[in-house]
Amino acid sequence: MSTNNLTDPIIEKERRFESFSGVILAIFAALLAVTNLGGSKFDSDKIIGTNEKTNVYAWYQSKSLKQDMLENQRDLIGIFIKGNYIQQDKLSSLNSMLAPINSRIESYSKEKRELLLGSKAVGKENWVQEKNGEYGKIIGALEWEKTIQRLGQAGGKFDIAVLFLELCLVIGAISLVMHNERLRIIFIAAMITLGLIGMLYGIQGFILAISR
Numbered sequence: 001m002s003t004n005n006l007t008d009p010i011i012e013k014e015r016r017f018e019s020f021s022g023v024i025l026a027i028f029a030a031l032l033a034v035t036n037l038g039g040s041k042f043d044s045d046k047i048i049g050t051n052e053k054t055n056v057y058a059w060y061q062s063k064s065l066k067q068d069m070l071e072n073q074r075d076l077i078g079i080f081i082k083g084n085y086i087q088q089d090k091l092s093s094l095n096s097m098l099a100p101i102n103s104r105i106e107s108y109s110k111e112k113r114e115l116l117l118g119s120k121a122v123g124k125e126n127w128v129q130e131k132n133g134e135y136g137k138i139i140g141a142l143e144w145e146k147t148i149q150r151l152g153q154a155g156g157k158f159d160i161a162v163l164f165l166e167l168c169l170v171i172g173a174i175s176l177v178m179h180n181e182r183l184r185i186i187f188i189a190a191m192i193t194l195g196l197i198g199m200l201y202g203i204q205g206f207i208l209a210i211s212r
Helices: 003-082 088-117 141-176 181-210
Strands: none
Touching (some): 003 088, 003 141, 003 181, 141 181
């Protein structure tokens, strides 16, 4: 039997192995690219969410400050009325000031609640805060907090997914240059295992990121 006849099956087997490994590597490389893209996108969303939460909290604090000022004004008027520091003919004008002050205090309380919880949580009947000229568009600070927390958890999943997928590609690349068949099989199995683990973490990351 000629040497060519002996080597042909070996060469063919090498080619099949390289083709198989190449396809698997390409699939996991594509998954790595998608995972990286998703991780970057949702990281940007997390930054935006953090900024939005900060803005809403600042808005909330502004309302609190105005409400405190009105409450102090109301309490001061009450002290003057109860302490008989005001002439009788002036009491009616002071009393008339209390109703609009109390009304505004109540409005601030409702506005703060909507800013904290969000328009969806307080219900349409409690929409009192406008945004861009429309009611019912407020995403509350606590809603942003939950979104940021969820995106942070998703980011952790993406990081683990990227780690496993990168290890998968390294192991796969090593398997292509190995000549020992048994070691090749071990490395291929390790590549597929690491790739599948990375893929599962990536899927979990996407599910977490898009869930509400």
